[in-house]
Structure formats: C-alpha cells, structure tokens
Amino acid sequence: MKVLITGAAGFIGRYVAAEFSMAGHEVSAFDVARPADSSLTWVRGDFTQLDDIVTATEGMDAVCHVGAIGDVNLAFADPPLAAAVNVTGTANVLEAAIRAGVKRFVYASTWEVYGPPQYQPVDESHPCAPDHPYNITKLSGDLLTQSYREFKGLDTVCLRLGTAYGVGMRDTAVLPAFIRRASQGRPVTLFGSGEQFRQFTHASDIARGFRLAAENEQPEPTYNLVAHEQVSIAQVAEFVGRHIPIEIDRQPPRVGDVSPAVISSAAAEHDLGWHAQVEFAKGAEELLAVYASDRQG
Amino acid sequence: MKVLITGAAGFIGRYVAAEFSMAGHEVSAFDVARPADSSLTWVRGDFTQLDDIVTATEGMDAVCHVGAIGDVNLAFADPPLAAAVNVTGTANVLEAAIRAGVKRFVYASTWEVYGPPQYQPVDESHPCAPDHPYNITKLSGDLLTQSYREFKGLDTVCLRLGTAYGVGMRDTAVLPAFIRRASQGRPVTLFGSGEQFRQFTHASDIARGFRLAAENEQPEPTYNLVAHEQVSIAQVAEFVGRHIPIEIDRQPPRVGDVSPAVISSAAAEHDLGWHAQVEFAKGAEELLAVYASDRQG
Numbered sequence: 149m150k151v152l153i154t155g156a157a158g159f160i161g162r163y164v165a166a167e168f169s170m171a172g173h174e175v176s177a178f179d180v181a182r183p184a185d186s187s188l189t190w191v192r193g194d195f196t197q198l199d200d201i202v203t204a205t206e207g208m209d210a211v212c213h214v215g216a217i218g219d220v221n222l223a224f225a226d227p228p229l230a231a232a233v234n235v236t237g238t239a240n241v242l243e244a245a246i247r248a249g250v251k252r253f254v255y256a257s258t259w260e261v262y263g264p265p266q267y268q269p270v271d272e273s274h275p276c277a278p279d280h281p282y283n284i285t286k287l288s289g290d291l292l293t294q295s296y297r298e299f300k301g302l303d304t305v306c307l308r309l310g311t312a313y314g315v316g317m318r319d320t321a322v323l324p325a326f327i328r329r330a331s332q333g334r335p336v337t338l339f340g341s342g343e344q345f346r347q348f349t350h351a352s353d354i355a356r357g358f359r360l361a362a363e364n365e366q367p368e369p370t371y372n373l374v375a376h377e378q379v380s381i382a383q384v385a386e387f388v389g390r391h392i393p394i395e396i397d398r399q400p401p402r403v404g405d406v407s408p409a410v411i412s413s414a415a416a417e418h419d420l421g422w423h424a425q426v427e428f429a430k431g432a433e434e435l436l437a438v439y440a441s442d443r444q445g
Numbered sequence: 446m447k448v449l450i451t452g453a454a455g456f457i458g459r460y461v462a463a464e465f466s467m468a469g470h471e472v473s474a475f476d477v478a479r480p481a482d483s484s485l486t487w488v489r490g491d492f493t494q495l496d497d498i499v500t501a502t503e504g505m506d507a508v509c510h511v512g513a514i515g516d517v518n519l520a521f522a523d524p525p526l527a528a529a530v531n532v533t534g535t536a537n538v539l540e541a542a543i544r545a546g547v548k549r550f551v552y553a554s555t556w557e558v559y560g561p562p563q564y565q566p567v568d569e570s571h572p573c574a575p576d577h578p579y580n581i582t583k584l585s586g587d588l589l590t591q592s593y594r595e596f597k598g599l600d601t602v603c604l605r606l607g608t609a610y611g612v613g614m615r616d617t618a619v620l621p622a623f624i625r626r627a628s629q630g631r632p633v634t635l636f637g638s639g640e641q642f643r644q645f646t647h648a649s650d651i652a653r654g655f656r657l658a659a660e661n662e663q664p665e666p667t668y669n670l671v672a673h674e675q676v677s678i679a680q681v682a683e684f685v686g687r688h689i690p691i692e693i694d695r696q697p698p699r700v701g702d703v704s705p706a707v708i709s710s711a712a713a714e715h716d717l718g719w720h721a722q723v724e725f726a727k728g729a730e731e732l733l734a735v736y737a738s739d740r741q742g
Contacts, residue, residue: 198525224596227589228495228536235532235585239525239578275572281536281592288532288585292524295578299521299700403596 149251150174151362152208154195154241155215156188157181159317160256160309160351164212167355168362178204179215196232198240205244210252210362213241213293216286219318223282230285238289242296242304253304254361257290258283259347259374259411261308269412272308272370280406294369305361310349310374310411310424314431315438317351323384323432327439330392340401342382345408349375350426360420371416375424378410387429391436446548447471448659449505451492451538452512453485454478456614457553457606457648461509464652465659475501476512493529495537502541507549507659510538510590513583516615520579527582535586539593539601550601551658554587555580556644556671556708558605566709569605569667577703591666602658607646607671607708607721611728612735614648620681620729624736627689637698639679641705646672647723657717668713672721675707684726688733 151168155161156177165188168175177188178195193200195215205211216234217223223230238255245253262270263277278284296302313323326336357373379387388394416422448465452458453474462485465472474485475492490497492512502508513531514520520527535552542550559567560574575581593599610620623633654670676684685691713719 227592228533228540231533231536231585231589232529235582236525236528239528243525275574277572278588279592279595281589284585284588284592285532287588288528288581291575291581291584292528292578295524295576295581298576 149209149362150176150207151210151212152176152178152191152205153212153214154178154201157183158215158218159314160218160312160354161214162316163314163351163355164214164358167352167359171359176204176208195241196237198243201240201244202247205248205250208248208250210254211241211245211250212254212256212358212362213238214256216256217282219320220280220282221320223285224280227281230281234285235288235292239292242292242302246296246300246302251303252362253293253296253302254358255289255293255304255306257306257308257370258286259308259310259372259409260406261287261290262409264407265409268410270372270409271412272368272372272415283406290370297369304369305367306370307357307361307373308370309354311346312351312354313348313435314351315434322381323435324439326385326388326394327392327436330388330394331439335395335397336385336388337397337399338381338385339399339405342385342398343380344405345378345380347374347377347411348379348428348431349373349424350431353424353426357416357420357422360422364420367419368415371420372411372413373416373422374411374413377428379428387432388436446506446659447473447504448507448509449473449475449488449502450509450511451475451498454480455512455515456611457515457609457651458511459613460611460648460652461511461655464649464656468656473501473505492538493534495540498537498541499544502545502547505545505547507551508538508542508547509551509655509659510535511553513553514579516617517577517579518617520582521577524578527578531582532585532589536589539589539599543593543597543599548600549659550590550593550599551655552586552590552601552603554603554605554667555583556605556607556669556706557703558584558587559706561704562706565707567669567706568709569665569669569712580703587667594666601666602664603667604654604658604670605667606651608643609648609651610645610732611648612731619678620732621736623682623685623691624689624733627685627691628736632692632694633682633685634694634696635678635682636696636702639682639695640677641702642675642677643705644671644674644708645676645725645728646670646721647728650721650723654713654717654719657719661717664716665712668717669708669710670713670719671708671710674725676725684729685733
C-alpha cells in the first residue's frame, strides 16, 4: 500500500517508516525535517498547515499519523504549541485523509490518556481523564480520530502506545538521561520513591503494531500497544549501574509526573497478533552500546 | 474587579458582559467583532493570536473565557477550525492569564463533555467521553484549564453549561429555528422520537453563574450550570405551536446528535448559591416576542 507517515523524521516515525518499507509498502515520509534514512521518499511539509498535508495525502491508501510535539516537557512548558500541533494538526491530518479517501488512518495515541487508573489492568474501555497538557492534547487527537470514524466514515485506529524507547530516542528521556549522566560521572536524579514503573515498549515493537493495524481487515477503534514488562525507575538506574558506575540523587516527586498503571494489550494481541518482542534489558543494552560508541567517536 | 470577557460580542458573551457591568465590575469586552452594546469597552482582538490576548489581559483581575466556535454544526463540518479556536485558542487565553497574574479564570465548558451518561443525574465527577468534534474540543479546553490550576497555580473554574437559549441566540438552534419556520409557514423537522430532552438554561442565568464563580472565594475546579427543567424537542414544537400554527415533519435520528442526560447542578447551588431563575416558558416567550416584532418591523 501507499502509506503516508507523518513525523517520519522523528524517533518513532523513523521506526514506523522502516517497518512499512521493509514489508514492501510504498512509504511517503512526511516531515518538516529530512529523515536520516536517505532511501525514504521525503515529503517535506508541516501538518499544522492544512494545504501541506492535503497535498501530501492525495493518492495515499493509508496514513500513519505519528507526528506530534512528543516532548512532554515542551508540551508542559508551551501548551499553546502542543495544542496547535497535537490537536489542530491532527484535525488537519484527519481532514486530509477524508478528502483523499484513504482506506486506513492510524493515530499514535498514548497509554497516558487514561490518567489515574480506576481499575487495573487498564483496557481500552477505561475512562480517560488526563491532567498533563501533553496527554490532554493527545487524548483530544484520539477522540477526534474516533469521531471521524463514527461520523465521517474514515476507517481509523488509535494505538495507545506504551513508554517508547530505543536507539534514536530523545536524550532527555529517563533511560538515555541516566546513561548520559552516569557516563559523565554526574549523579542521576530519582524523583519520589523510584518505585514508579513504566511499561517500556521498544520502538520497533510499536512500529510493527502500526503495520499490523494498517493491514488488519477490521480493527477496533482503539488498542493499547504496551509491552507487558514493568520496569521501575530505580530498576532503570540499577540496570545502567551494572554497566557504568552511577550515583543516585533522590528528590521529591516531580509535579506533573504521571502515576503508573498496569496496561493490558490483550485486545491488540488477540485482534492484531501483536506481541512485544524486545525485552527491556536487550533494548537498553542497544542504547548503552550507542552511547559507548558515541563516547569513543 | 477588572474582568476581560472573551467572545463578548457573541450570544452568551454579551449576557456575561452585561451581568458584570451591572454588578459594578469594569468590563473589557474582547472580541474580533464590535459588541452591540456600545457602552462596553471593546478590546478588539483574536485569541487565536497569542500576542492579541496577552496584551489584552495585562492588568486584569479576572478572565471569563466565553469565546469559542459555539456553532456545533460548524465545528462538525470544520474540526480543524474548532480545534484552532477552542483548544489552541483556550491554551492562548490560559497562557495570557498566567502571564498577567489574574486572580480568577472562568472557562465556558458544556454539559456535553460527559458523553453518554453512565449514571444519572450526572455530577461533576462523571467520566467525560464526548464523541462530537464540538464537545471534544470543549473538553480539551476544560482539561487544559484544570491543568493550569493543578500545575501552574492559576485559580480556575470550569462551568459546564446547559443548553443555552435567550434573545440573541444563533437562529439555527432548535427553538428559534422552529419559531422562524413556523412563522414562514414551513414545516419544522423533528429528528427521532422528539422525546430527547434538553435542560435549556437561559443566558441570563448562565451569566449570573459566571459572576458568582468569579466572585466566589474558593470554588471547586468544575461546576455544572444547568437548569433543572427538562424540555423535550416535541414539547418545544408544541410550545411554539401554541403561538404560531406549526406543521411537523418527522425524520430519523440525526447523526452526531448528543443523547440526553439528566444533569445535576447541586454543587453550583451549594457552593455558588446559583439557581436557574428563568423558566423555559418565560424565556421562550421572550424569543417569540422578538421574532413577532421582527416580522412587523
């Protein structure tokens, strides 16, 4: 299929683009920035501009809308920017998809749309009550995507992704930040007890989920796409410490940090045949190796 | 207090501006359009432009953010516009409020953020799961407002308004549309059973709620502001028919119409001392009188 991938030069987007390319699909890599992989067809554009995305979507069979303000700290500091990109931008991409008559639209949502868990494991029918600007804007895009499915006949899927990690990730995120600081002999900061866990989900697993969702005949409107394994922040520090000497600085809980919740991906496993394949230790070792070679380079 | 009212030339905004003025507050009527009431201080501006609203908010004690794409049909037809105004625009107004250090921010939300009722009467802790683009964008503004309260120390209140009506309302809404069509001898359309009810809440009651919320010492983050009285669409037609001969055209339920829910405003009654005072029959007669004088004029 001809698939347009927004944010294709970004962290998750480049994995999604690679996944579709390797499976033989024809990828248009839509981004304001040039993707690192020069074998991709780069479609330069900005989806906050309706005309850009409408033009780029013509003739496509599917759209994977991965592009967003994905840096939660930036979204927190600048909610108008997060709203413009993650909400208005998503509405633009949906509008472009409906005008182009695409057969499938896959949206990158997040497990964090749920907010504090009312029951666990959290499945797709759990209420959504986020409080962080990043998660509020991602929920808004998720609900708009469902609205286009319900009322406008666009065939959509929202994938509520686990905490993504992998080579190429933003280096302010917890795992690379710990690796970097430890490498520099600086202490790493644990906010709160350090017991708060995340279900780290490797970007290659997420990318496969996008392809399975795009290829599936009759998907549900929403799927959690979250690896089973729970890794606490203290365990992340411990893991890094096994490879690089690490000093830990304990601080009170940080404002805006999302509380952990056990997320179930049983529906994606059943309907899409999706299973996370990369264990945290393996994915984290890849990252460590990259940082080690960077230091030598 | 010095209060900035966004959307002050619009239907609800002009009632809110009048309410604050009559109570002796100093009103800045912010809108792209000139308010009909020439005694108001018009601050011309567009809150989708951050600079406009930042400048206008300087020196204010309070902000009532009423401005929005309030036409649900327009929001349905053009979700990117609804997102730009109702979400990004609201983020801009919040940002302006925090920069100006205002002491109270009141946001015009809607009862329709709840979506299909899971229990009734619906109170403020009911989950929010809207599916219509208008309601999705209004919920996003509501959650962003709460986020600024929780994380950025802005003193905010979200008022989840009942179905607003009154003289000056958009004449595509059900009550004026029925009056207009009946006056022209054209049939009025009832979608579905006509049993679906709304808790019509007069714009003057809503306006008083804004003032009470702005003046209250320690309001909760969210309040329903919805009149008790339940009036079905069939009853609206019957009411109009008592004054003007009316012919009814029955049609299947309309896509996107929000299902009725009984909404409780017990918290606003208790904390703010707010009670809806205008009965539907009285408010609707005012509207009938205006349309009758329009026909003679």
